[in-house]
Amino acid sequence: MTPFQRWKRRMLKHLRLMESWVIFFLLGLIMMNYPFIHIFNKNVEVFGFPLLFLYLMGGWAVSICVIYLFTKAMEDNNHKEERH
Amino acid sequence: MSVGLETVVGVSLLYVILLFLVAYYAHVKGEQGQSIVSNPYIYSLSIAVYCTSWTFYGSVGKAATTGLDFILIYLGPSLTAFSWWLILRKIIRICKENNITSIADFLSSRYGKSQWLGALITVIAILGIIPYVALQLKAVSTTFLIICGNQHIHFPKEIIGQDVALHSGFIAALVLSIFGIIFGARSLRSSERHEGLVAAIALESIVKLVTFLIVGIFVTFFLFDGFTDIFSRLKAQQTVYDHLTTLGGEGESDYANWLTMLFLSMSGIMLLPRQFHIMVIENSSEEHIKEAMWRFPAYLFAINLFVIPIAFGGILSTGSTKGADYFVLTLPLLSGHSWIALLAFLGGFSAAAGMIMTESVAVSTMFLNHLVMPIVVRLTPRSWFPLLLINLKRFGIFLVVFLGYAYNLMLGDTYTLVNMGLISFAAAAQFVPAMLGGLYWRRGNKAGAISGILCGFLVWFYSLLLPSFIISGWWKTDILEKGPFGMALLKPTELFGLSGLDIWTNSLFWSMFFNAGCYLFCSIALRQGDKERDQVRKFVDVFRPKGEEPRWETKRLSKPVTVMQFVTLLAKFTGEPQAYAAIGEYLGNREIDEKGGVSEFELPNLKRFVEKTLAGSVGAAAAGAIVESYLSDVGSKMEPFYDIFSSVRTSLEESSEALYVRLKASEIMNRSLDLRIIMEDLLELLNKEFKFDLAVIRTVDSTGALRVQSFKGIEVDVILGNTIVPEVDSYIGEAFLTNKAQFVNDARNITKAYTQAILARQNFSSFAHIPIAREGEPATGILSVFSINIVGLFTEQFLDLLASLAGQLAQAVKIVEEREAREQERKEKEKALLETARVTRDMELAKQIQHSLLPDAPPSIPGIELASRCIPATHIGGDYYDYFPRSPEIIDFVIADVSGHSVGAALIMVETRSVLRAQVMTTSSTGNIIKQLNALLYEDLSRAELFISMFYAKYDARDRTLSYSSAGHNQPLLYRHCERSCEELDAEGMILGVKPDVEFEEKRLEMAPGDVLLLYTDGITEAENEAGEMFGTERLMAALKREVDGDATAIVEGIYREVRSFTRIEIQTDDISVVVLKVLL
Structure with a gap:
């Protein structure tokens, strides 16, 4: 088992916890709110995109990926339960 | 540039027909059980009904006027997706288990099936939803106007085609409500899923996403040169750009507004009636949530990707934010790509249609269940009710859509699309x-x-x-x-x-x-x-897993209702076939008694089931009201059992009162061994703790009748006075025969005539008969308890307690009985032992007497030595020897053995002795003596089935002659001194007692000095050693030869010693008798 696989497995295990769900939910709420938003509320462009636009769309995409990982972790768990 | 009216109408019509076909196909497939919508993809797509024309047009409008905050309406739901596995799954599970039909039903069910709450939520939902529906219709009619050639949408009042606008909005409303009726109100069962509706919604979700992406790509990459191109171009208008890409100013109000939007959208995603309907009621598997959790946010992300480019592109193209709500449509039109505009129109129409159809179905269900039903349930149910109700539901759909239409007509033009939608969101919040x-x-x-x-x-x-x-x-x-x-x-x-x-x-x-x-x-x-x-x-x-908490039924129906009555009631609201199917499924393998009822403890469950089934059609609150009003019509009602344990216990643990009673009862049982005291104390305890007015214990007697053993409480002759033969016509008989507790919680409902007759004379409200039986054994008695005033006393839990007490009593009875049986046995054994001891003593005495009958010492005769000995066995025996001196020189001697070792043998021996003593002197011939003896004893012997072997000899010292006769006795041994050898003496003769008349040979021989004659019984030759060998004649001869040199007594002792050393056993089984005659040298 490579270190990466080990890491992946450990992460999947953590993601199965309900607490992780709540933490990520709250984290998402906080990240998308004042005062976090205030940090990115600037007249700056990154790669030609307005910073806030990039932050919001990027954060959003990340949150979707995290949920995706969550559901995968859950399926993994289900399979394991079936095997037992 | 515009698209012709005919083209727009034609394409729209084709699209609607396509929707109908897809919905119809899905519906038919669903009916056949091959659902095409029951999968996570369709589920995720159907949730996207969240994206209405507000999204399709309004997002761009908001992005163009206020900037980035439009994104919050989608970011919020995206974030809530984290909680779906927790919250949404729970809601879905609750709804499936309780047949919940809408959010109003959900909340009113949760809060005690409150009709008021349901009605309130319905009113809020309708009021809240009207602006939203209006918004959709406004979008459809406005875009219709735009695409048909009127681009002055910012002055809608002044346009020429006012009648056309009205027309299109009206037609859209009509078509969509018909759609809703066909696929959303087919049957009254609103808790069931509408596969056709869902399929149409999913298709619309695909259409709106694809068309929006097409427009987005067209604007971003064809009208402009990608994202960065749009941003950099708008940057030229610095103020506008700053305003739109950042949150304006430093004020807190903007951030507060940010939070508000986020909160509103987060509450809207699950609590808007249509979202609740699609996500919860139309959900077919909890597993689908998992997929939808990321697919739906991804959908939102995709549909919002091009909002900013379109909005900014619109500002750049038109030079202002006027009419920004319809940039999606106007940008392709302006650039002359009318087919893209037509696609956009279809997308917008899809978004609006999906929302209106779902919303109207969801809200009409609420309208029917929570506004109409509370009135309907007050009426007596009629057979045409199902028809009326379904039509009322259809009417509800029309009502919702046309209220929206009216709102749109009256005040649709003042607010932008987003603002109207937010009103609804705030209501749902x-x-x-x-x-x-x-x-x-x-x-x-x-x-x-x-x-x-x-x-x-x-x-x-x-x-x-x-x-x-x-x-x-x-x-x-x-x-x-x-x-x-x-x-x-x-x-x-x-x-x-x-x-x-x-x-x-x-x-x-x-x-x-x-x-x-x-x-x-x-x-x-x-x-x-x-x-x-x-x-x-x-x-x-x-x-919580089922069965983890076995609930005790705490409610009862004051008057039993039969299954058929419930079916009839159900049929009035759901139709007859459905009612029968539902009840059939419920009953399954439950027991139904001969009157078509279920057990009293099952009844509340049945009632709940009927309520639940009804709830699937009319909502929980109305269902509760319907069942309750029906029950009150038949004079029954759900009421709690009398709370005997002072608090209604629903959990597994027993109340402390019940435990106390158990403890007390076992104390009573252990304190005494007197059943009467145990019973009295137990009844006393029951009466004291449970307020019974009478408690009776009956036990079954030898004739099989139940007899009163003990009672406490009021004396009631009709109950206590008679002995009952258990039969099923009485509750007590049934309890005894079935070994199951029988109880009546309300004496007014009694059906057994026998009991009725008794209760006519003594008024009891409730009573129970509990069989006194040990686990798995038939009943041995009945514990009966009666209460005069309390109705509804016996809960399942309480009966269990009583049954356990009765079981304890049965155990106590059993213990007492066993103890008595043991005592009896012990006494009998003692008696038998005493008897044996007495007999043994008597036998011992008899043995002593018998022994004393043998001669103490032989008489002395000149020239010979006589010695004899009898060593008796442990029990009485039949050996006998005797001497009869006839003269100083002549002596007769005899040895005999009565067969067997019984007392009979001993008696016969005594008789033989007496007879012989009397007979000896009458004749001198040994043969004659035995012959006479045989004749005299024959009858007695044959009656006793005994025989005697005997050897009789006469010795004359004058000439040393020995004459002898034998009656089948062991042949005595004669040791000849001169020859130093042994010979056996034999004479013809049969043992005594075989025949009455037998001749006995008399033999004579002469003895020489030193000769020894040995008479013995079979106790010697048949003495066995441990190996099972017998002593035998050979050994006896050898022993005799060894001992001949001693005097007669020494010979006797020697032989006895030899026998003892051979057997090596202390206890000899037979008498050993030896007589020795030695002729002196």
């Missing part, structure tokens, strides 16, 4: 406290929910809906500026002087403040009703 509290907070109660939602709703109405009327100019007043009656504190948009906030934040803050405040306060301050508590368990503990 009023359900948040009651919803979350309902799912996780046990204390949350009906009063809290109603007051909270009502207050929140009033604030919402005052601070949001009312201003929307005023702003639209529909109501001319200066309340907005000066406040009602000039009270500035009460200005709707700056309530209680809270200025500086936008209208949404202001409204949301105050409505949530009052809503959550009232909910919390009332929930804490006021108690929950019984019904509410029941429901709390079903909601909050829905994931």
Whole structure:
């Protein structure tokens, strides 16, 4: 088992916890709110995109990926339960 | 540039027909059980009904006017997806298990099936949804106008085609409501899924996403040169650009507004009636949530990707933000790509149609169940009710759509699309406290929910809906500026002087403040009703595994209702076939008695099932009301059992009272061994603890009848006076015969005539007969308890307790019986032992007497030595020897052995002795003596079935002659001194007792000095050693030869010693008798 696989497995295990769900939910709420938003509320462009636009769309995409990982972790768990 | 009216109408018509076909196909497939919508893809797509024309057109409008905050309407739902596996799954589970039909049904069910709450939520939903529906219709009619050639959409009042606009909106409303009726109101069962509707929604979701992406790509990459090109071009208009890409200014109000939008969208995603309907009611598997959790946010992400480019592109192309709501449509039109515009129109139409159809179905269900039903349930059910109800539901769909249409006509033009949608969101947000509290907070109660939602709703109405009327100019007043009656504190948009906030934040803050405040306060301050508590368990503990908490039934129906009665009731609301199917499924393998009823403890469950089934059609609140009013019509009602344990226990653990009684009872059983005392004390305990008026113990007697053993309480002759032969015509008989407790909780419902006759003379309200039986054994008695006043005394739990006490009593009875049986046995054994001892003593005595009958010492005769010995066995025997001196020189001697070792043998021996003694002197011939003896004894011997072997000899010392006769006796040994050898003496003769007349040979021989004659019984030759060998004649001869040199006594002792050393056994089994005659040298 490579270190990466080990890491992946450990992460999947953590993601199965309900607490992780709540933490990520709250984290998402906080990240998308004042005062976090205030940090990115600037007249700056990154790669030609307005910073806030990039932050919001990027954060959003990340949150979707995290949920995706969550559901995968859950399926993994289900399979394991079936095997037992 | 525009698209022709005919083309637009034609394409729209084709599209609607396509929707119909898809919906119909899905519906048919669903009916066949091959659902095409029951999968996570369709589920995720159908949730995207969230994206209405507000999304399709309004997002761009909002992005073009206020910038990035449009994104919040989609970011919020995206974030809630994290919680779906927790919250949404719980809601879905609850709804499936309780046949819940809508969000109003959900909340009213949770809070004690309150009809008021259901109605309140329905009113809020309808009022809240009207602007939203209006918005959709407005979008359809406006875009229709635009695409047909009128681009002056910012002056809609002045356009020439006013009648066309009206037409298109009206037609859209009509078509969509018909669609809703066909696929959303096919049957009354609103808790079932509408596969056709879902399929259409999913298709529309695909269409709106694809068309929007097409427009986005077209604008971004064809009209402009990608994202960065649009941004850099707009940057030339610095102020506009800054305003749109950042949150304007540094004010807190913007951030507050940000939070408000996020909160509104987060509550909207699950609590808007259509979202609740699609996500919860139409959900077919909890597993689908998992997929939808990321697919739906991804859908939102995709549909919002091009909002900013389109909005900015629109500003760049048209030079202003006017008509920004319809940039999606106008940009392709302006650039001459009318087919893209047509696609966009279809996308927008899809978005609007999906929303209207789902919303109208969801809200019409609520309308029927929570506004119409409360009235209907007060009427007597009729057979045409199902028809009426389904049509009322269809009417509800029309009502919702056309109220929206009316709202649109009256004040649709003043607000932008987003603003109208937000009003609905703010209304749905009023359900948040009651919803979350309902799912996780046990204390949350009906009063809290109603007051909270009502207050929140009033604030919402005052601070949001009312201003929307005023702003639209529909109501001319200066309340907005000066406040009602000039009270500035009460200005709707700056309530209680809270200025500086936008209208949404202001409204949301105050409505949530009052809503959550009232909910919390009332929930804490006021108690929950019984019904509410029941429901709390079903909601909050829905994931608790079944069976973990075996519930004791705490309710009973005061008058039993049969299954058929319930079926009839069900049929009136759901139709007959459905009613029979439902009940059939429920009954399954449950027991039904001969009268078509179920057991008393099952009845409340049946009632709940009927309620649940009805709830699937009419909502939980109405279903509860229907069943209750029906029960009261037949004179029955659900009431709690009499609370014998002073608190209604629903959990596994027993109440302390029950434990106390058990403890006391076992103390009673252990304290005494007297059954009478045990029974009396037990009855005393029962009467004292449970307030019985009479408690009786009967046990079955030897004739099989139940006889009163003990009783406590009032003396009732009709009950105590008679001995009952157990038969099924009485409850007590049935209890005894079936070995199952029989009880009557309300004597008015008694059906057994025998019992009726008894109760006619003594008034009891409830009673129970509990068989006294040990586990797995037939009953040995009956414990009966009676109460005069208390109705509904016997719960399952209580009967269990009584049965366990009766079981304990049976155990005690058994123990006492066993103890008595043991005592009896012991006594008998003792008696037998005594008897044996007596017999043994008698036998011992008899043995001694018998022994004393043998001669003490032989007489002395000159020239010979005589010696004899009898060593008796442990028991009495039949050996005998004797001497009869005839003269100083002549002596007779005899040895005999009576067969057997019985007392009979001993008696015969005694008789033989007497007879022989009398006979000896009458004749001198040995043969004659034995012959006479045989004749005399024959009868006695044959009667006793005994025989005697005998050897009789006569010795004459004068000539040393020995004459002898033998009656089958062991042949004596004669040792000849001169020859130093042994010979056996034999004479013809049969043993005595075989024949009455036998001749005995008499032999004579002469003895020489030193000769020894040895007479013996078979005790010597048949003595056995451990190996089972017999002593035998050979050994006897050898022993005799060894011992001949001693005197007669020594010979006797020697032989005995030899026998003893051979057998090596202390206990000899037979008498050993030896007589020795030695002729002196």
